[in-house]
Amino acid sequence: MRQIALDIGVDVGPTLSNFEPGHNAAALEHLQLWLAGATRSPVPTYLWGEQGCGKSHLLAAVAQAITSQGHSVGWLDASISEPSAFDTQWDVVLMDDVQAYSAVQQHAAFNWFVHAATPGSARQPWVLAAGVLPPQDLPLREDLRTRLGWGHVFHLQVLGENERRAVLVRHAHALGMSLNTDLLDYLLSRFSRDLGHLIDLLHRLDAFALQTQRPLTIPLLRAMLDES
Numbered sequence: 001m002r003q004i005a006l007d008i009g010v011d012v013g014p015t016l017s018n019f020e021p022g023h024n025a026a027a028l029e030h031l032q033l034w035l036a037g038a039t040r041s042p043v044p045t046y047l048w049g050e051q052g053c054g055k056s057h058l059l060a061a062v063a064q065a066i067t068s069q070g071h072s073v074g075w076l077d078a079s080i081s082e083p084s085a086f087d088t089q090w091d092v093v094l095m096d097d098v099q100a101y102s103a104v105q106q107h108a109a110f111n112w113f114v115h116a117a118t119p120g121s122a123r124q125p126w127v128l129a130a131g132v133l134p135p136q137d138l139p140l141r142e143d144l145r146t147r148l149g150w151g152h153v154f155h156l157q158v159l160g161e162n163e164r165r166a167v168l169v170r171h172a173h174a175l176g177m178s179l180n181t182d183l184l185d186y187l188l189s190r191f192s193r194d195l196g197h198l199i200d201l202l203h204r205l206d207a208f209a210l211q212t213q214r215p216l217t218i219p220l221l222r223a224m225l226d227e228s
Helices: 022-036 055-068 103-116 142-148 161-175 181-190 195-212 218-227
Strands: 045-048 072-076 090-095 126-131 152-155
Touching (some): 022 152, 045 055, 055 072, 055 126, 055 195, 072 103, 090 103, 103 126, 103 142, 181 195, 181 218
Parallel strands (some): 045 126, 045 152, 072 090
16 A cells, blocks of 8 residues: 655755855855845856756755845746746846757847846846856857856866765755665666756655655665656
8 A cells, every 4th residue: 555645844955055066166155155245246157067067956046045035036948938028126047058048048048138237227137047068169149158158157067976975865864864875876876977866866765665655775766766
């Protein structure tokens, strides 16, 4: 018999405090200083690096921090086929996966940049963007590419295995899970290095363990994957 797992877990979504910096401490400190500043610079910031280095985590963490302060955020990623018009109430503009933007999305992103940089406006939103390539190599229109590379640029590195191990153990602890060494080794050796993917597996495994009333083991993980 399978039980229905109630959604009573703690919120362990992306925040700056649960981001494991590794070699990316300079980028993390930059975002922390900007969020903590009484007078915030409008100079844009661009984060780049391969899949799994934490770019989307940092953008989502900034969005969470800004909205928790009662401010408004504009968001654009490659999945949004019809971007909204620029909103003058935005305090931050976030652009993710910019390398995959369509012509329509590039037009919207450039438009957002122009409005964000308009001098004398009531608000000058900060633009924080991310992609897998450095600005000069992005397959985008030239005016957008140059704006993405105009301000602060940080190259993010993927965490090493020991660092990813520490993140998974800490995240499992936040979920109330206890990961044995065998299961942790299996996760790290058989699946993507993308921490977002691994953390999603943890969430799914936690729910599956509650539903089946079985302990966290490699056979349980295999059963979950076979079923899905």
